[in-house]
Amino acid sequence: MALGLRLTHDNAEATASGIYGLIVGAAVLVASHPKTAVAGVVAEVVTLTIYWLAERYSRIVAERIHEGHRPTWHTVRKQLTTGWEMITATALPLLVLVGARLAGAKLGTAEILSLGCTTLLLCLSGWRMGANGRLTPLERAVSTLVAGMFGVALVALKTSLH
Numbered sequence: 001m002a003l004g005l006r007l008t009h010d011n012a013e014a015t016a017s018g019i020y021g022l023i024v025g026a027a028v029l030v031a032s033h034p035k036t037a038v039a040g041v042v043a044e045v046v047t048l049t050i051y052w053l054a055e056r057y058s059r060i061v062a063e064r065i066h067e068g069h070r071p072t073w074h075t076v077r078k079q080l081t082t083g084w085e086m087i088t089a090t091a092l093p094l095l096v097l098v099g100a101r102l103a104g105a106k107l108g109t110a111e112i113l114s115l116g117c118t119t120l121l122l123c124l125s126g127w128r129m130g131a132n133g134r135l136t137p138l139e140r141a142v143s144t145l146v147a148g149m150f151g152v153a154l155v156a157l158k159t160s161l162h
Contacts, residue, residue, distance in 0.1 A: 014085045019125050021086035023150050024051055025093065026118040029111055030158045037101035037110055041094050048087045056080060093117040115158060119151025 028047045034040035056079040063071050096117040100110035126147025130140035 014082070015125075017083045018085035018089035019122070019147075021048055021051075021089040022093070022118050022121055022125075023154075024048060024086070025090035026115055026151060026154045029093075029097070029114060030154050030161070034107070037098050037107060040097060040107075040111065044090060044094065045087065048090065052083055052086050055083060055086070089121075090118075092121065111158060112155065115151060115155045119148055119155060122151045123148035 025044050025048055028044045029040060032040060032043045034043055059079050060071050060076060063075055093114045097110050097114035100113045101107060105113065123144050126144040127140055129135065129143050129147075135143060
């Protein structure tokens with residue numbers, strides 16, 4: 001896809017990280033009240049980076065708890081080199097935010113367009129889940145609607161807060 005955008009990744013964990021990143025990134029955009037598009041991008045990227053670090057740290061600690069020994073360097077390296085999809089999946093919505101603002105849209109409008117982009121990506125992810133005949137057309141439609149409802153709920157929240 002364009003801009004290297006991928007809805008599915010090498011494994012289920014990476015795909016889940018991307019979907020989670022889209023939802024958390026949109027929630028940050030909803031909850032923050034940036035004065036500029038750049039401030040919104042920084043808030044989202046910094047927040048997602050903290051979430052990524054917390055997730056990686058929790059996995060390392062959980063291994064220590066459950067395995068009863070210090071994690072190996074291999075485990076630490078693996079944790080610190082995976083899960084980036086949580087951050088990178090938000091690239092297109094953030095580009096929409098900045099692009100809309102540069103095109104002259106008001107910040108609030110640019111935020112709604114970015115959230116709309118996120119909603120579309122979530123819907124596409126829900127649809128993609130049933131690819132290759134894994135789901136019936138009705139199940140794919142339900143999957144698409146469920147995924148999209150996360151975005152719709154965040155758009156509704158954003159518009160009700162402002």
